[in-house]
Amino acid sequence: MKLIAAMSGGVDSAVAAARAVESGHDVIGVHLALAANPQKYRSGARGCCTIEDSHDARRAADVIGIPFYIWDMAEEFHDGVVEDFLAEYAAGRTPNPCLRCNEKIKFAAVLDRARAMGFDGVVTGHYARTQISESGKTLHRAVDHSKDQSYVLSVLTIEQIAGAIFPLGDTTKVDIRKEAEARGLAVAQKPDSHDICFVPSGDNAGWLRDRLGSEVGPIVDQAGNKIGEHKGAYTYTIGQRKGLGLTIPTPDGSPRFVLKIEPVSNTVVVGAREDLAIITMVGERPVWCGPAVTSEVQTGFVQIRAHGSPLPCTYYFDGTVLIATLAEPLLGLATGQAMVIYDGDRVVGSATICETK
Amino acid sequence: MPSIYVDHAATTPLSAAAFAAISQQLQELGNPSSLHTHGRATRKALEDAREAIAKEVGCLGSEVIFTASGTEANNIALKGLFWQGRAQGKRVIVISAIEHHAILDPAQWLKTHEGAEVIEIDVDSNGVINLETLKTVIAERANEIAVISIMHANNETGVLQPISEIVGLAGDIPVHTDAVQSFKKTPLSFSQLGVYALTLSAHKVGGPLGIGALILRRAVEIPALLHGGGQEREIRSGTLNAPSIVAFAAAAADSYPQAQVTTLRDSFIDGVKALIPDAIINGESSYRLPGIVNVTFPGTQSDTLLLLLDSAHVSASTGSACSAGVHEASHVLLAMGHTETTAQSSLRFSFGATSTQADLDFIMSVLPGVITRGRAANIK
Numbered sequence: 001m002k003l004i005a006a007m008s009g010g011v012d013s014a015v016a017a018a019r020a021v022e023s024g025h026d027v028i029g030v031h032l033a034l035a036a037n038p039q040k041y042r043s044g045a046r047g048c049c050t051i052e053d054s055h056d057a058r059r060a061a062d063v064i065g066i067p068f069y070i071w072d073m074a075e076e077f078h079d080g081v082v083e084d085f086l087a088e089y090a091a092g093r094t095p096n097p098c099l100r101c102n103e104k105i106k107f108a109a110v111l112d113r114a115r116a117m118g119f120d121g122v123v124t125g126h127y128a129r130t131q132i133s134e135s136g137k138t139l140h141r142a143v144d145h146s147k148d149q150s151y152v153l154s155v156l157t158i159e160q161i162a163g164a165i166f167p168l169g170d171t172t173k174v175d176i177r178k179e180a181e182a183r184g185l186a187v188a189q190k191p192d193s194h195d196i197c198f199v200p201s202g203d204n205a206g207w208l209r210d211r212l213g214s215e216v217g218p219i220v221d222q223a224g225n226k227i228g229e230h231k232g233a234y235t236y237t238i239g240q241r242k243g244l245g246l247t248i249p250t251p252d253g254s255p256r257f258v259l260k261i262e263p264v265s266n267t268v269v270v271g272a273r274e275d276l277a278i279i280t281m282v283g284e285r286p287v288w289c290g291p292a293v294t295s296e297v298q299t300g301f302v303q304i305r306a307h308g309s310p311l312p313c314t315y316y317f318d319g320t321v322l323i324a325t326l327a328e329p330l331l332g333l334a335t336g337q338a339m340v341i342y343d344g345d346r347v348v349g350s351a352t353i354c355e356t357k
Numbered sequence: 358m359p360s361i362y363v364d365h366a367a368t369t370p371l372s373a374a375a376f377a378a379i380s381q382q383l384q385e386l387g388n389p390s391s392l393h394t395h396g397r398a399t400r401k402a403l404e405d406a407r408e409a410i411a412k413e414v415g416c417l418g419s420e421v422i423f424t425a426s427g428t429e430a431n432n433i434a435l436k437g438l439f440w441q442g443r444a445q446g447k448r449v450i451v452i453s454a455i456e457h458h459a460i461l462d463p464a465q466w467l468k469t470h471e472g473a474e475v476i477e478i479d480v481d482s483n484g485v486i487n488l489e490t491l492k493t494v495i496a497e498r499a500n501e502i503a504v505i506s507i508m509h510a511n512n513e514t515g516v517l518q519p520i521s522e523i524v525g526l527a528g529d530i531p532v533h534t535d536a537v538q539s540f541k542k543t544p545l546s547f548s549q550l551g552v553y554a555l556t557l558s559a560h561k562v563g564g565p566l567g568i569g570a571l572i573l574r575r576a577v578e579i580p581a582l583l584h585g586g587g588q589e590r591e592i593r594s595g596t597l598n599a600p601s602i603v604a605f606a607a608a609a610a611d612s613y614p615q616a617q618v619t620t621l622r623d624s625f626i627d628g629v630k631a632l633i634p635d636a637i638i639n640g641e642s643s644y645r646l647p648g649i650v651n652v653t654f655p656g657t658q659s660d661t662l663l664l665l666l667d668s669a670h671v672s673a674s675t676g677s678a679c680s681a682g683v684h685e686a687s688h689v690l691l692a693m694g695h696t697e698t699t700a701q702s703s704l705r706f707s708f709g710a711t712s713t714q715a716d717l718d719f720i721m722s723v724l725p726g727v728i729t730r731g732r733a734a735n736i737k
Binding site (some may be wrong): 028033066069071072074109112113116117118132 | 660661663664665668681684730731732733734736
């Protein structure tokens with residue numbers, strides 16, 4: 001196959017590209033320039049948008065022996081990922097930008113462009129696997145569950161999965177580093193990136209405050225009594241306990257937790273731990289990674305964070321929203337996050353959580 | 358497998374004469390500044406080379422200052438002439454809107470750090486500097502202008518600039534010209550042009566990478582950028598790179614097949630127009646270098662076209678600068694009236710002494726497919 005290997009400058013995508021070449025594919029390396037002004041990020045060499053990262057990617061491509069180009073996707077990234085991130089926080093939800101980037105950039109803008117140019121698919125260094133079964137090509141968890149990235153890939157449609165190649169899914173991260181070393185790739189020991197790439201300082205709240213302002217609003221209890229103030233509701237997360245700055249104690253001295261964020265009134269609602277408990281989650285804009293979920297109730301697992309645990313549940317699709325009911329109550333679930341349904345290791349699909357009960 | 362190189366404006370194949378010269382000189386021992394026999398031998402070879410280059414560019418041997426690149430020569434000229442002018446209270450730098458970054462960026466640096474005022478002269482849609490604007494600027498600011506620097510031929514379009522007329526308008530104001538692209542490709546004489554300073558680079562004429570020259574009038578004393586052993590009229594210290602210099606001279610002595618390259622270029626343009634009827638040849642109606650063609654392919658993105666051409670074994674270029682490898686819209690094409698979109702849809706094909714009709718035939722065989730795919734991939 002003729003493939004585009006998306007190369008961030010990190011160890012995973014470098015090994016993924018090398019493996020694709022070794023499998024006999026005709027591979028071209030592409031680094032996605034996602035920051036509108038890469039120079040701006042020079043000092044914060046932690047994301048995937050620095051000049052140094054693009055040089056690392058180029059060097060890896062040269063060592064592997066494949067052509068290398070840089071694609072400017074800054075505009076698409078800004079509109080599809082950064083703006084979405086801000087809008088979601090402004091609406092009181094907690095978004096996952098990596099998921100959005102896979103959905104709108106890597107397996108949309110890049111894959112579409114690659115296909116138009118005559119390529120068959122896109123290779124990335126994600127830890128996930130695909131399998132060909134009777135129902136087509138399906139998406140599965142990586143062997144290394146601690147590095148599994150199937151959660152952030154759960155937004156891919158069958159059509160997108162068909163054009164996605166994940167050569168690392170069968171190997172642990174430790175072994176990928178060893179392999180990179182053996183292949184003479186200088187990025188073998190490059191640290192993993194953990195932060196959101198467009199927030200190079202790692203200060204998510206500060207980054208949001210610069211863009212969304214810090215309008216003071218009330219912190220109220222469930223009865224609506226004001227018990228404190230905050231500087232920007234969006235800096236809080238459902239289930240958050242620390243950093244609330246509340247001076248009025250509860251009658252029994254028990255701690256308070258963030259239960260709800262109301263963006264319109266700029267209000268943060270707090271309450272007792274048990275009030276966080278939910279049993280049902282509702283997700284909008286579902287995407288099926290394989291056969292579509294129907295109105296028939298199924299048993300499986302739902303995962304609500306990138307590296308969270310799979311939670312036993314039943315689920316069904318009512319024609320508009322995806323509804324999952326947990327076997328046991330869960331404490332603290334923010335809307336805006338993705339609920340990803342698994343059937344064993346297979347990713348069934350995902351939806352954006354819009355309601356919890 | 359074919360491997361077609363149409364990026365001679367970026368760099369050229371090393372000529373056989375240059376290869377022989379550098380190989381021979383690399384085996385010779387002696388610092389050209391040393392006074393002993395070894396030093397004198399290297400000095401002799403180096404000075405022979407200096408005179409040979411001087412002859413090719415129409416200047417005196419003593420007017421040749423060797424540098425490590427054209428960029429360095431431009432920096433010495435622009436900064437040196439600015440500082441010289443500033444000492445007399447002149448702070449204005451006049452350049453064109455289509456200069457190479459090796460002039461644009463030093464000019465911006467002088468503005469930011471040294472108190473310069475930079476005036477950019479506009480160009481017309483054919484890529485030629487607007488002499489009326491220049492005339493007005495000189496009429497109004499003559500006593501404040503430290504230096505005028507206008508390139509001899511543009512590196513993206515090949516369009517020649519009216520340097521003699523500019524020198525005529527400038528009067529006593531020092532004029533520098535970046536002739537990196539023009540040298541050997543079109544008649545060029547330092548003394549006849551009447552400029553104060555002129556920049557050359559070896560690897561654009563079949564010489565090695567890493568050697569350039571600033572031609573600077575004998576009487577002009579400008580401050581140095583590099584201080585040290587006092588080589589090159591104390592304007593450019595550093596041990597002279599004798600092997601590269603003799604190779605530069607050997608390459609410069611080769612004759613350039615101007616008629617042959619012009620014929621190829623015109624044949625290329627005819628072919629492009631026949632295959633891609635809406636293609637635009639930028640600067641087509643201007644006097645320009647024989648080897649450079651800049652084409653806008655509407656509805657495409659140049660980085661996509663480059664990838665597809667590269668996959669088809671054709672090495673071309675956008676000709677414009679990169680920022681972290683991201684192709685920016687060419688400031689040259691923007692100055693000529695292009696939009697960001699059309700400027701980003703343009704490629705430079707540049708031919709040289711080793712280009713052949715077979716190269717062109719091959720490009721024509723792949724071009725329609727590349728443009729079709731490029732248009733399909735232009736999803737933005």
